[in-house]
Amino acid sequence: MKPMIVVADGFDKTLFKQLCDLSDFEVFPEPKINQSILQDLLPKINGLVIRSTTKVTKELLDKASGLKYVIRAGAGTDNIDKLECQNRDVRVSNTPGANNNSAAEHAIALMMTVLRHTAAADASMKAGKWEKSKFLGSELSNKKIGIVGAGNIGQIVAKRLAGFDPQVLFFDPMVDSIDLPYAKKVEEIEEIFKTCDVVTIHVPLIDPTRNLVNEKLLSLMPAYSILINCARGGIVNEDDLFHVLNEGLIRGAGFDVFASEPLNEGSELRKLDNIVLTPHLGASTEEAQKRVGEMVINQLKEFFINNNLENEVRA
Numbered sequence: 001m002k003p004m005i006v007v008a009d010g011f012d013k014t015l016f017k018q019l020c021d022l023s024d025f026e027v028f029p030e031p032k033i034n035q036s037i038l039q040d041l042l043p044k045i046n047g048l049v050i051r052s053t054t055k056v057t058k059e060l061l062d063k064a065s066g067l068k069y070v071i072r073a074g075a076g077t078d079n080i081d082k083l084e085c086q087n088r089d090v091r092v093s094n095t096p097g098a099n100n101n102s103a104a105e106h107a108i109a110l111m112m113t114v115l116r117h118t119a120a121a122d123a124s125m126k127a128g129k130w131e132k133s134k135f136l137g138s139e140l141s142n143k144k145i146g147i148v149g150a151g152n153i154g155q156i157v158a159k160r161l162a163g164f165d166p167q168v169l170f171f172d173p174m175v176d177s178i179d180l181p182y183a184k185k186v187e188e189i190e191e192i193f194k195t196c197d198v199v200t201i202h203v204p205l206i207d208p209t210r211n212l213v214n215e216k217l218l219s220l221m222p223a224y225s226i227l228i229n230c231a232r233g234g235i236v237n238e239d240d241l242f243h244v245l246n247e248g249l250i251r252g253a254g255f256d257v258f259a260s261e262p263l264n265e266g267s268e269l270r271k272l273d274n275i276v277l278t279p280h281l282g283a284s285t286e287e288a289q290k291r292v293g294e295m296v297i298n299q300l301k302e303f304f305i306n307n308n309l310e311n312e313v314r315a
Helices: 013-021 035-044 058-063 082-087 100-116 118-126 152-164 189-195 238-246 286-304
Strands: 004-007 047-050 069-072 091-094 144-148 167-171 183-185 198-201 226-229 252-255 275-277
Touching: 004 013, 004 035, 013 286, 035 058, 047 286, 058 082, 069 286, 082 091, 091 286, 100 118, 100 152, 100 198, 100 226, 100 252, 100 275, 100 286, 144 152, 144 189, 152 167, 167 189, 238 252
Parallel strands: 004 047, 047 069, 069 091, 144 167, 144 198, 167 183, 198 226, 226 252, 252 275
Antiparallel strands: none
16 A cells, blocks of 8 residues: 655645656645545555654544654744654654755844835835835944854854844854854854844754743843844743834834744734734745645655654654
C-alpha cells in the first residue's frame, strides 16, 4: 500500500503537482485544507506536511494511528509535541535554512516600515488624505541595531544591513563573533535594550526564551527605539508590549508572529497606531516556498522509499 501524504497548510503549486505525480505516494489532492477536513483524514495519514497553522498535539496523534512522519515546512517546530511524537515512534523533520533569507528580509522590511510610517501613509492616501507633515520618519542609516539571537537568520540580517552603515550589537551566548567589522558581541541582553535604536528578535521559542522580552527588558528601551519580531510568538510578552506602545514609551514596533495565531480579532494590539502587524509572512516568498517544497519532497522520498531520515528534530 502506498503511503498516504497530506499537505495541510499550503505548498508551492508547481512542486505540489510534482509531489502528486510521484507514483510512490497517494497524495490528498489539495495543498491546503481546513482543520475539520484534516481531522477526518487523520486515521489514514502516514506522512503529514505542515507549516505554522496545524498543531501536532497529543489529541491529533491519538487520531492519527498510522502516522509515521511529520515534516515542518519551515524551521520552527514549537507547534509539534516532539516528545509525544518520539514516544509514539513518529519521526519529525524540518527544512532548516530554506526560509532564512526570506525571514531576514522581512525583518528589515518591518524596520523600514515602522521608521518611515509607510503602511500608515498608504492607508491615509487611500482614504483621500494628504498628510505629509504627519508622517515624519527616521532614517535607518547609522542606527544602532541590536540583534537578539545571532544564528543563521540573525547573521543574515546583520549582513543585509551593511548598506545602511549600521553599528550592530548582538547578544547570543552560543555565538562568539560575526564576521562583520560593524558587529560587536555584548555579554548582557540588557545592553541591547538600553542602547539600541532598533531591537530585532531572532531566537527560537523554547522554554528559556518564552516571555524573554517582558516588562523588565521593554522598560529599558529608549523612547526613540523600535522593536521587531519575525521569530516566534511567545518570545515577547504581548501584554507588556501593548503597555509600552499604548503609553508611548517606545517609538513603535513591527510584529509578524504572535503567541496565538491567527491573532485574535479582539487583540489590543490591533487598536494601536504605532505597531505594524503582518500575518506571519516571514517565509512567504516565492523563492522560500520553492526551496521548502524541494526539501519536503526529497525528505518524503528519502524516508518512505529509501528508509533514510533527513533533518530530524527531537525533543
